[in-house]
Amino acid sequence: MDSTERVLTDLDDLAKRAEVQIMAAADLAALEELRVRLLGKKGEVTSLLRGVGQLPPEQRSSSGAKANQLKENINVWLGMKAAQLQLNREAALGETEWVDMTFVPNPVRRGHLHPLTLILREVKAIFSRLGYEVALGPQVEDEFHNFEALNIPQAHPARDTMDSFYVEADDLLLRTHTSPVQIRFMQSHQPPIRIIAPGAVYRRDATDPSHGSQFYQVEGLVVDHDIRLSDLKGTIEYFARSLFGPQRRIRIVGDHFPFTEPSIGAAVSCGICGGSGCRSCKGGWLEIL
Numbered sequence: 001m002d003s004t005e006r007v008l009t010d011l012d013d014l015a016k017r018a019e020v021q022i023m024a025a026a027d028l029a030a031l032e033e034l035r036v037r038l039l040g041k042k043g044e045v046t047s048l049l050r051g052v053g054q055l056p057p058e059q060r061s062s063s064g065a066k067a068n069q070l071k072e073n074i075n076v077w078l079g080m081k082a083a084q085l086q087l088n089r090e091a092a093l094g095e096t097e098w099v100d101m102t103f104v105p106n107p108v109r110r111g112h113l114h115p116l117t118l119i120l121r122e123v124k125a126i127f128s129r130l131g132y133e134v135a136l137g138p139q140v141e142d143e144f145h146n147f148e149a150l151n152i153p154q155a156h157p158a159r160d161t162m163d164s165f166y167v168e169a170d171d172l173l174l175r176t177h178t179s180p181v182q183i184r185f186m187q188s189h190q191p192p193i194r195i196i197a198p199g200a201v202y203r204r205d206a207t208d209p210s211h212g213s214q215f216y217q218v219e220g221l222v223v224d225h226d227i228r229l230s231d232l233k234g235t236i237e238y239f240a241r242s243l244f245g246p247q248r249r250i251r252i253v254g255d256h257f258p259f260t261e262p263s264i265g266a267a268v269s270c271g272i273c274g275g276s277g278c279r280s281c282k283g284g285w286l287e288i289l
Contacts, residue, residue, distance in 0.1 A: 007051050007063050014044055015070050022077040028085050035078055045071050116216055119243075120198055123218050126242045127196045130235065132220065135195040137181035139202075143171045145180035150259040164203050165213075174202035179259070182221045192224035229262065236266050236289065244268050249275060251285055265289055 018038055025031040038045050045067065052063045113121075124134055147153070165174045181197035198218040205211040222231070233252055240250050248268045255265035266289035270281035277284045 007048065007055065008066060010048055010051075011063070011066050011070055014038075014048065015073065018044075018070075018074050019077055022074070022081050025081055025085070028082065028089075031078065031081055031085065038074055039071065045074065120216065120218075122243060123198065123239075124196070126239055127220070130194075130238070132194050132196050135181050135185045135197050136199060137175075137178070137184050137197065139175055139200060140167060140172055141175040141180050143173065145183050146173060146175055146177075149183045150179055152258055156258070176203050177201050178217050178219045182219065185221070186223065192222075194222050194224070196220045229264075232264070240266070240268050240288065244271065 018034075021034055022031065025034055037043055040046065049064075049067050049071075052067050055063055128134075143154075147156075164176045167173065178197040178199050178201060181199070182195070185193065185195055185197075196218055197220075199216065200214055201217045202214050205213060207213065220235070222235075236252060237250055240248065248271065250269075251267045253265050255263045257263040265287065267285035267287045269275035270278060270284055270286055272278050272280050273284065275281075275284040280286075
């Protein structure tokens, strides 16, 4: 028997043996083991194909075609057996696993809004009752709207405490307050103006219980004829009592801000200690303005 006949005989023997072994596989794991043993890099079919490559050129054609046909047949047998094993597996599961259509699952618990979101919504609702509208603006601002339009030029000493996080582009920074929203609104609207500007602001502050590098701020702006400081005082008192409750005391005092004159500050009595002083308020009052 010459080498060509030997290769053809080996291919016939392997075809018969492979079909029997594949159809006898007990499960998918055994089938995968057979696939590797037959078609893997060191498999029997691969070894025979290397033998075909060593035959004389005129004898390779018929042997190579038969080897490739065997490889295709093995893949078909593997696919058929895998489908049969999968069906058997699913049928077995149907006998051991079942769905109770009368079972009532535990109710899905709904999530909750973040406390900041709840407070911002409440603040907006309070001011909407007073006729204010909400104005928004970019969080990445230019120096003009963030500082210079508020009478804080480059050399102003107030810039030392308010300079914040600058981005790579020239003259752009994360806004240090929502006051730029007021500037932009006044540039695009005519009086009367009655707005609040809520949103996140950023400052280079050390983190402690009352400071952080990012926090939320709500600023208000009213532009109209015959607006007085008493209007501001009444607005603050109405807002504070609506948000914190009528039992909280309110303190309004003169203060200094670099871009408003006259300026006032506002605080409410601490809700934890009732104004007697504790670690949270450090004196009985919580500053809100």
